[in-house]
Amino acid sequence: MKTPIEFSEKQIAIINAAEKLFAEKGFDGSSVRDIAQEAEVNVAMISYYFGSKEKLMEAVFEKRTGDIRIKVENLLLDSSISHLQKVNILIDDYVDKFIHQQEFHKIMMREQMINKHNSVAELIHELKKRNLEAIRTLLSEGQKSGEFKKNIDVVLMMTTMVGTVSQMISSQYFYRKVNNLEHMDEMEFQKHMKKKLSAHLKNLFKQLITNE
Amino acid sequence: MKTPIEFSEKQIAIINAAEKLFAEKGFDGSSVRDIAQEAEVNVAMISYYFGSKEKLMEAVFEKRTGDIRIKVENLLLDSSISHLQKVNILIDDYVDKFIHQQEFHKIMMREQMINKHNSVAELIHELKKRNLEAIRTLLSEGQKSGEFKKNIDVVLMMTTMVGTVSQMISSQYFYRKVNNLEHMDEMEFQKHMKKKLSAHLKNLFKQLITNE
DNA sequence: AAAAATTAATTAAACGTTTGTTTAGTTTTA
DNA sequence: TAAAACTAAACAAACGTTTAATTAATTTTT
Structure with a gap:
């Protein structure tokens, strides 16, 4: 530690x-x-x-990377909820963190685009790997129980989750304009985004991972 | 014109x-x-x-923005294929363009993140709006025919499409590593990405827009 | 507990580079 | 021979970093 x-x-x-x-x-x-x-x-x-x-x-990364690690350990132990519910909680958690730490995530997005190997790229790499493993574990639990499909491409699924949220953040001014949400203040709009994104991702993934 | x-x-x-x-x-x-x-x-x-x-x-934008506009006009007139097939063709077209013009798209991604209003931001805005309208038209045709669901959030759907492909491009080195695809040369890997992305997005959207 | 000594925090100014752009002149093209 | 293409050099401004000096805080000595 x-x-x-x-x-x-x-x-x-x-x-x-x-x-x-x-x-x-x-x-x-x-x-x-x-x-x-x-x-x-x-x-x-x-x-x-x-x-x-x-x-x-x-130092910016040092201060933030701890915060944005998704928490899955406690979730795995909880047997009172279904595996799909666990995935949904994870989605909520991720969307929440991303939106409330937009600025740091924007930096991450920019940095991961750079080909050149730098000290920060490695940090992002490890963070993503950890998050990927967390979800992989959760999904394979659901697969063992028969709740989830057998052939799930976890990396592609993560790509869609991260990508959708990133894209929403990046183009939020466009999103506001095209949906006529310019009257909302920042807080109100963030709440709106969070709700929409969560529902959208849950809907997408439900059909992707469950057996009908 | x-x-x-x-x-x-x-x-x-x-x-x-x-x-x-x-x-x-x-x-x-x-x-x-x-x-x-x-x-x-x-x-x-x-x-x-x-x-x-x-x-x-x-000038970079001037040279490229013409190329990356998705072509939907001819597609709309074609009555020999289903609406879902048309959507799939659009997905293929988009994935193809994005991957073959990665560099320009990376610039677009970076620029759209910037809050500050610049001349380039407006170009991106209009380009996205045009693409959005194209898809909206195509989807509403499918809705009229009863092939598609009534309540489709086109903007969120676009967000997922653009976001997933962007994220894949941005983190392609991570994707390669985690999937043990480092033996592939650049061309081979691009083909692989294209195939995977197309299939993934078609699968996602099929369940999202069609009536079962 | 007061004084002295030491370390840490803070500052304005200066350092040498690198930046985007311009100039003034030269070569090439038509 | 006039216009366009091209060059090396110079420009001031901005860059990240260092320096040297001063103030504030802490520790040691008396």
Whole structure:
């Protein structure tokens, strides 16, 4: 178990500012001076605390990756609910996390597009692998019980789940406009998205994994 | 009908180099000197031909947006095939275009994430709107004939289609690794992806839009 | 408990590069 | 021979990072 690194108040301010700007304009589009101003600290503090802009990005990941791991262990033990219900809870959990941490997820999306091997790519890789294994376990339990189909392509299923939510986040302004939801405030719209996405994914996957 | 702007051989070399690098490292991550070197031209030629780096990005879009519009007009007239078959052809068409123009699509994905209103965001907006309308028309034809369900959320369906393919492209290195497909060469793997994605999306949407 | 010494936090300014763009001149094309 | 294509060099601005100096906090010594 890796113990999470403790960050001071000022360090957290910098990390949050970086997260916001990286999500908005990308890594190269955000200057350390912009980040410093957003965090209301001197520019030199970034090098002082994190060493470099690159390392600051790693700190953003360090702070967040713990949070976005889906929780499946307790879910597996619970025998009071069906396997399909467990999958549905997982979907809710994922949609929820993604929407409430949009900014970090945007950074992840951008970073995973880059071919070049960087320190952050490896972090994303491992995170995805863990999530994939969690779902694989859950699905094979359902398969053993006969509730789920035998030949489920878990990777493709994950691709659709992650992809659908990512795409919704990325194009949420388009989605708002085309559905005439511009009157909603941010919170209201997030609730709307969450509800729609959850229902949509549950519907999609139910037909994909269950035996009719 | 907007007549496409004619580009000289050298201009096309620059546009292609820009497309490659923008996809790989993002707009801000690619310097005009990198682009010039990749295109084997003098740096000044970029300003000379396009005015600015920003305008070069617009030229990349100008050159490509025509190509990636899905063709639905002829498909609508064809009465020899079912509506579901038409949808499937559309899926094949979309997957095909996305995979064969990965680089441009990566740029689109990155750009649509940016909140800030830029000239390119509007182009993406209109392109998506056109594609959305095309599918909407096709689906409502199928609804009239009774082949399709009445309440289909077209926008969510598009979100899943675009999202799934985008996510597959973005994380193709992960996909390769986790499926032990590293022995395949690029062409072979693209064929594999195309096949898998098409089948997966057809399967998903069939259950989503048809009456059992 | 006060003073001194040491370490940590913070700053403005400067560093050397790299950035996108322009200039002023040269070569090529028509 | 005039217009278009092309070049190397220069431009100022912005970049990430470092420096040197100052203030604040903590520890050690008296």
